[in-house]
Structures are given as C-alpha cells and as structure tokens.
Amino acid sequence: MTRVVLVTGVSRDLGARFARSLAADADVDVIGVDVTPPRFDLGRARFVRADIRNPVIAKVITASAVDTVVHMAMVATPGGAGGRSSMKEMNVIGTMQLLAAVQKAPSFRKLVVQSSVSVYGASPRDPAKFTEDMSPRVQPRTGFGKDSVEIETYVRGLARRRPDVVVTTLRLATLMGAGVESTTTRYLALPVVPRVLGFDARLQFLHPSDAVAALLLVTRRDVPGTFNVAADDMVVLSQAVRQMGRPEIGVPQSLAPLVAATFRQARLSDFSADQIDALTYGRGMDTARFSEATGFVPTYSSRAALAEFVASSSPGLLSPERLEGALHSVESLLTVRTPRG
Amino acid sequence: MADAEIIQLGSAGRAGRGSRSTPSAAARGLAPARRTERARPVPPTLAGDDADPTLDPASAPLPDASPDTDATAEPDPDVGLRATDGADPEEGTDADEVPLTLGGLVGDLTGLLGQALRGLTGVPVEDLRAAAANPWDALLRLMEALGIEQPDSWEETLAFARSRIAGDYAVDDFGFDPEFTERVFLPLLRPLVRSWFRVEVRGAENLPADGSALLVSNHAGTMPLDGMVLHAVVHDEIGRHVRMLGADLIFSTPFSHDLARRTGTTLACQEDAERLLASDQLVAVFPEGFKGLGKAYADRYKLQRFGRGGFVSAAVRAQVPIIPVSIVGSEEIYPLLATAPTLARAMGVPYFPVTPLFPWLGVLGLVPLPSKWIIQIGEAIATDELPAGAAEDPMVVFNVTDQVRETIQQTLYRLLTERRSVFF
Numbered sequence: 076m077t078r079v080v081l082v083t084g085v086s087r088d089l090g091a092r093f094a095r096s097l098a099a100d101a102d103v104d105v106i107g108v109d110v111t112p113p114r115f116d117l118g119r120a121r122f123v124r125a126d127i128r129n130p131v132i133a134k135v136i137t138a139s140a141v142d143t144v145v146h147m148a149m150v151a152t153p154g155g156a157g158g159r160s161s162m163k164e165m166n167v168i169g170t171m172q173l174l175a176a177v178q179k180a181p182s183f184r185k186l187v188v189q190s191s192v193s194v195y196g197a198s199p200r201d202p203a204k205f206t207e208d209m210s211p212r213v214q215p216r217t218g219f220g221k222d223s224v225e226i227e228t229y230v231r232g233l234a235r236r237r238p239d240v241v242v243t244t245l246r247l248a249t250l251m252g253a254g255v256e257s258t259t260t261r262y263l264a265l266p267v268v269p270r271v272l273g274f275d276a277r278l279q280f281l282h283p284s285d286a287v288a289a290l291l292l293v294t295r296r297d298v299p300g301t302f303n304v305a306a307d308d309m310v311v312l313s314q315a316v317r318q319m320g321r322p323e324i325g326v327p328q329s330l331a332p333l334v335a336a337t338f339r340q341a342r343l344s345d346f347s348a349d350q351i352d353a354l355t356y357g358r359g360m361d362t363a364r365f366s367e368a369t370g371f372v373p374t375y376s377s378r379a380a381l382a383e384f385v386a387s388s389s390p391g392l393l394s395p396e397r398l399e400g401a402l403h404s405v406e407s408l409l410t411v412r413t414p415r416g
Numbered sequence: 417m418a419d420a421e422i423i424q425l426g427s428a429g430r431a432g433r434g435s436r437s438t439p440s441a442a443a444r445g446l447a448p449a450r451r452t453e454r455a456r457p458v459p460p461t462l463a464g465d466d467a468d469p470t471l472d473p474a475s476a477p478l479p480d481a482s483p484d485t486d487a488t489a490e491p492d493p494d495v496g497l498r499a500t501d502g503a504d505p506e507e508g509t510d511a512d513e514v515p516l517t518l519g520g521l522v523g524d525l526t527g528l529l530g531q532a533l534r535g536l537t538g539v540p541v542e543d544l545r546a547a548a549a550n551p552w553d554a555l556l557r558l559m560e561a562l563g564i565e566q567p568d569s570w571e572e573t574l575a576f577a578r579s580r581i582a583g584d585y586a587v588d589d590f591g592f593d594p595e596f597t598e599r600v601f602l603p604l605l606r607p608l609v610r611s612w613f614r615v616e617v618r619g620a621e622n623l624p625a626d627g628s629a630l631l632v633s634n635h636a637g638t639m640p641l642d643g644m645v646l647h648a649v650v651h652d653e654i655g656r657h658v659r660m661l662g663a664d665l666i667f668s669t670p671f672s673h674d675l676a677r678r679t680g681t682t683l684a685c686q687e688d689a690e691r692l693l694a695s696d697q698l699v700a701v702f703p704e705g706f707k708g709l710g711k712a713y714a715d716r717y718k719l720q721r722f723g724r725g726g727f728v729s730a731a732v733r734a735q736v737p738i739i740p741v742s743i744v745g746s747e748e749i750y751p752l753l754a755t756a757p758t759l760a761r762a763m764g765v766p767y768f769p770v771t772p773l774f775p776w777l778g779v780l781g782l783v784p785l786p787s788k789w790i791i792q793i794g795e796a797i798a799t800d801e802l803p804a805g806a807a808e809d810p811m812v813v814f815n816v817t818d819q820v821r822e823t824i825q826q827t828l829y830r831l832l833t834e835r836r837s838v839f840f
Contacts, residue, residue: 199668202685202691203688204691275674356667
C-alpha cells in the first residue's frame with residue numbers, strides 16, 4: 076500500500092531536503108505544501124501551494140487520503156516572516172489550523188512535528204543537559220521559544236484527542252553545516268562578533284543531513300514520543316568564534332539587548348531575548364532517549380558540523396592562517412633569545 | 417488548651433533528629449546545659465598536653481550558665497561561640513572576648529610580616545641591572561621565583577597557542593576544558609597553594625585513583641578559594657580533576673561563569689551531580705553554600721546547615737562513597753567582619769564582604785591573608801551497602817548527612833588543636 080505523506084514548509088532548505096529524500100522511496104507519495112513556491116528541488120515530491128492557516132488544507136488532506144503529516148513549517152526569525160506578529164501567526168495559528176484539519180481526516184494516523192531546543196529556554200540555573208522530561212527553569216517568554224512551547228502544547232492536545240494517532244515530536248538542536256541560513260550562522264559570520272562579556276555559552280549543533288535522517292527515521296517507523304535530536308558533543312562560543320577567525324567585542328550583559336536591537340535595525344542579525352540568553356548561558360540536550368529508541372547516531376559531531384560551516388564561509392580578519400605569521404615571528408624571536416630553544 | 421501537653425524543645429528526651437548515640441546539632445544548640453554531658457571525643461593529642469583548659473568543653477567553665485539552665489530552652493549562642501573560640505589555640509585563655517580574637521590575628525600577622533622583611537636582605541641592584549639588559553630572561557626568573565612552573569619547551573607552548581587560536585580543542589558536556597585547566601589555571605594557582613597558603617594535605621591515600629566519589633567539604637573564607645585550592649591539591653596528589661558543584665550565582669555572574677565552566681565546575685543540581693557521578697568523576701560539593709562562605713569571622717569553623725542533604729541522595733543513588741574533607745586555614749584568608757546586607761541587596765549578591773582590608777584598601781584588600789592551610793581527607797563513607805531505595809528515604813539521607821557533618825566538624829576541631837598558629 077502506498078503511503079501518502081504531507082510535508083509542510085517545503086519551500087525552505089530543511090523541508091525541501093526532507094521531502095526529496097522521503098520521495099525517493101517508490102512506495103511513498105509525498106505532497107509538499109507551502110505558501111511560497113519551492114526554492115529548492117523537491118525531487119519526486121508533488122508541490123501544492125496552500126496556506127496551512129486556510130481550511131482548504133483540510134480538503135487537500137481528505138482528497139489525497141493523507142495518512143502521515145510531517146509539520147515543518149516553523150519560522151524561527153521574525154525577519155523571515157515579515158515581523159514578529161506574522162511569525163507568530165504562521166507558527167502558532169498555522170499549527171492550530173493544521174491540527175484541526177487533520178484531526179477530522181479519517182485516513183490520518185501519524186504526525187511528526189519538528190520542534191526545537193528553544194523550548195528549554197536558557198538560564199544560569201539550567202542543568203548541563205536537558206532530558207525530555209525536564210521542564211525549563213525559566214519559561215521562554217518571547218520569540219521562537221514561546222512559539223515552540225505553544226506548538227508542543229497543541230500537539231499534545233491532538234495526541235490526547237486522537238489516541239490512535241502516532242505522534243512524534245523531535246526537538247532539533249541548532250542546525251549547523253555548509254549552507255545553513257539561520258540566526259546563529261549569520262551571527263557567527265559577522266565581520267566582528269559581539270559576545271556577552273564574561274560568559275562562554277556551550278553550543279550543541281545538528282547537521283542538516285542528520286536532522287533529515289532523524290525525521291526520515293521517525294516517519295518510516297512508529298516511534299511515539301518527544302525526543303531530543305542533537306550531536307553528542309559541545310563546543311563553546313569563544314571556540315566557534317576563533318574557528319571562524321573573527322575578532323570579537325565584549326558586550327556587558329546589561330547592554331546586550333540594546334546591541335541586539337541595533338543589529339536588528341541594521342538588518343545584520345535578528346536575535347530575540349531567549350536567543351541572547353542561549354548565547355550567554357549556553358544549553359545542551361541529552362540525546363540518550365532517541366538513540367535508545369531508534370539506534371540513531373548522528374554522523375556529524377558538533378565540532379565537525381561547525382568545521383564544515385567554517386570551511387564554507389569566508390575567512391575572518393583574525394583567521395588562524397593570518398595569525399600564523401605573527402606566531403612565526405614570535406617563534407623565531409624566542410629561538411634566538413633563549414638557548415633552551 | 418488545659419489538657420494539651422506542652423513539650424519544651426530540648427528540655428527533655430532526645431530532641432530533634434540525631435543518631436542513636438549522639439543528639440543532633442540542633443538539639444545540642446537548644447539545650448546548652450546538656451552540652452557539658454555530650455559525648456564528644458576529646459582529641460587524643462590533648463591528653464597530657466599542657467593545652468588550654470577551655471579547649472575541652474566538658475571541663476570548660478561556663479560563667480554565664482545560671483543554675484537553672486537545665487530547665488530553660490533558651491539557646492545560648494555565647495556557649496557555642498566560646499566552645500569554638502576555645503578550640504582555637506591561637507587565642508589562649510582570653511577567648512571570652514570576641515574582639516581579642518582579631519587582635520591575636522593581627523599580632524600573628526605582624527610577626528609574619530617581620531619575618532618576611534628580615535628575609536629581604538638588601539636590594540638586589542645587580543639583578544635589577546641584569547633585568548634591564550635582558551627582560552626576557554628576567555621574566556623567566558621572576559616566574560621561577562614566584563613558583564609558576566615554566567612550560568617544558570617553547571615549541572610546546574607555541575603549539576598550545578596555535579591550538580587556542582584555531583579553536584582546536586575539546587570541551588566536555590559541562591564546558592570543562594582540561595587543557596586550559598592543566599596548562600593555565602593550575603600552574604597559576606600552584607604558587608598560591610604551595611608558597612602562600614603552604615597547604616599540607618593529610619590522608620591523601622583516601623583519595624580514589626579511579627571510579628567516582630563525592631568529596632564533601634566545609635566552605636569558608638568569604639571568597640570560594642577553597643574550591644580552587646582543593647582542585648589543585650587533589651590534581652597534584654592523584655592527577656585527577658575535581659569537578660565542583662557551584663551555586664547558580666556563579667553562573668549568572670560574568671567572568672565567574674566563564675572561569676567556573678572552563679575549570680570543570682557545574683551547577684549544583686541533582687541532574688548534574690548524577691550525570692557526573694555516573695561518568696566516573698571525582699565530584700566535590702560544599703553543602704554549606706553561601707551560609708558557610710559568608711559567615712562572620714567570629715563563627716569560624718562552625719559548620720552551618722548542610723543544605724537539604726541533596727548531595728547525600730545523589731551519592732546514595734549513584735552508590736558512590738562520600739569522602740569528608742576538612743579544610744583548616746580557609747577561614748582566616750578574609751576575616752569577615754560585616755556583610756552590609758543593604759548594600760548586598762542593592763547589588764543582588766548574598767553578602768557584601770567587609771574585612772579588615774576590604775573595601776578599605778580597594779584591590780589590595782583582595783589579597784588573601786597568608787594563613788597556613790591543612791586539608792584533611794577523611795576515610796570514605798560507603799553508601800553502596802545501604803538498602804535499595806535509601807535515596808528516597810529522608811531519614812536515611814538525614815542520618816548520613818549528619819554523620820558526614822559530624823565527621824568534618826570533629827576533624828576541624830582536632831586540626832585546630834594541632835595547629836600552632838594561624839600563619840605557621
């Protein structure tokens with residue numbers, strides 16, 4: 076029997092990659108949905124231009140007898156959606172409408188939702204790694220974090236009303252790798268990186284290919300539950316900035332929101348308060364539950380994913396190659412000066 | 417109301433919780449007269465020693481104790497104070513007066529200063545001239561004099577600098593950077609440990625060479641230097657890193673967050689403690705927290721409440737031994753005179769330290785007094801023999817907490833009697 080999978084948010088990179096990989100299976104019929112035409116190749120997947128906030132989506136679902144819905148149409152930055160209110164509309168209201176539409180569909184039996192690490196918030200009272208059962212120490216109150224929490228609440232509501240449906244929520248870590256366009260990658264690629272003074276955030280990444288692999292795994296198999304998906308290791312922000320070869324400026328913590336606002340005005344980067352907290356205190360996820368349930372092992376470590384991004388971006392002002400010259404002269408000076416050599 | 421039975425706290429029976437043989441600390445504090453009958457083992461070193469008679473609370477005269485203390489439930493803070501002061505041999509018999517304790521400290525410090533000045537014989541003019549001629553060599557010699565270890569070779573140092581510049585190093589889940597800790601942090605800390613505090617470690621054989629264990633220590637000295645010193649001495653003894661558990665204030669304060677995470681500290685919460693203990697780490701915890709760190713100089717070496725016993729349940733759950741650590745000397749590095757609560761509240765910190773030197777001398781006031789430290793590492797208390805589910809039994813947890821606390825407190829008293837002076 077051919078499975079019919081509806082994928083939302085296929086116009087963006089990760090959605091397109093996922094739809095393409097899923098459609099490579101001959102017995103899976105993939106319908107990609109988004110409000111804008113796809114910018115990336117969708118392969119065998121069909122594209123339907125529809126807005127998930129419009130009840131017409133219900134007709135698409137019933138007409139094609141969709142059995143699995145993969146919801147990936149989340150917008151992480153207000154810039155990408157045309158303002159914070161429009162972003163919230165797409166994330167929260169979009170999810171509500173989509174879930175309302177699928178709840179009635181007779182053929183519907185599986186839901187996969189892409190959530191994010193931002194549901195855990197970030198604060199100095201956080202444990203080193205969050206497991207799925209832990210609640211945030213400080214509830215995210217703004218931006219994408221709050222949206223993600225609300226999306227997960229609606230998803231849990233649907234799971235309660237339709238106990239026959241397999242519901243999987245994947246909390247993905249910050250995506251990192253060549254060609255990834257996100258707040259974090261734009262921030263790291265700034266010519267001079269402002270960093271909150273006296274803090275060094277721990278960062279955990281996920282390579283897009285691993286994200287797609289994890290989503291494919293839970294779409295093909297039934298793995299109900301909420302799971303953290305991330306590479307196992309951590310890098311610290313200062314280390315990431317060094318690898319990028321960017322000079323950095325220390326910003327006192329009290330001035331960080333002001334600096335973020337200035338950068339937003341200048342359209343350089345787009346940070347909400349919860350993202351500033353994450354880049355101040357750092358956060359990590361424990362991925363043991365997902366690997367136990369599915370045997371999934373990410374192919375890229377955080378360091379490898381970062382290294383791939385570094386290699387694909389232009390070298391910074393203080394790149395290791397440029398500093399090598401200075402180091403070399405210090406070295407020659409030392410060998411002359413000290414007989415110890 | 418008339419038929420209600422009124423039981424006075426601490427006036428009869430075993431009040432509070434405690435083990436079968438000894439009443440709890442709270443019970444002892446409430447019933448001052450009972451203190452004299454309390455079974456606190458007298459340190460063997462006192463026997464035959466011409467030690468101060470006030471050292472032994474059992475024979476200590478209590479001039480204030482009125483004959484009816486048996487019936488009253490009034491806690492008498494003076495008694496406790498005097499008992500501790502008495503245990504401090506530097507004060508002599510004048511321990512009754514609190515101001516004199518500081519006087520003794522100043523006297524000792526003057527002696528130390530005199531000795532240091534005598535050691536400074538003449539200005540080394542020749543050396544200064546040589547330094548001007550070859551500053552690089554002079555820097556090396558200065559580092560040597562300060563006791564900062566020199567790197568094995570400059571190639572190695574440059575390789576280290578290269579890996580730092582390229583960001584090519586690994587940190588663990590908690591942000592711990594072992595390379596930075598071993599190459600930068602510990603070498604800078606060692607002169608402080610070896611030459612300034614002249615730390616003497618006793619019972620190093622009780623440190624486990626492998627496997628996880630929970631070190632529990634007293635916490636004192638206004639600034640958490642004791643944690644760093646413990647890290648340095650344990651690393652020097654057995655080559656393992658001690659992973660500290662710290663308060664959330666550490667992680668919300670700039671620079672302290674950075675340094676703490678780099679050197680292996682993480683938040684004192686159940687999840688992190690269990691994660692560390694499950695990964696074969698040596699974990700250290702200071703259950704007194706800010707109550708111990710920010711206590712007045714007059715209360716030195718009096719252990720505060722040991723949190724809520726969370727460290728015990730973590731150790732019991734992970735079935736790792738608890739190793740009591742008693743640190744003597746940390747109390748005198750910054751003698752805390754006042755905490756300026758209003759200023760502290762305005763700054764959002766638990767206390768604002770006022771010491772004889774800080775804030776009067778500004779940055780110079782941050783130089784710790786060179787007290788002589790003794791770190792006694794006690795014998796491990798096994799937790800793997802406790803029955804299953806003991807971590808969920810509050811009574812077991814309280815009892816083990818009390819046992820650890822009593823062990824550290826008694827070791828502190830014993831070390832204090834053995835100490836000749838605060839600074840030698």
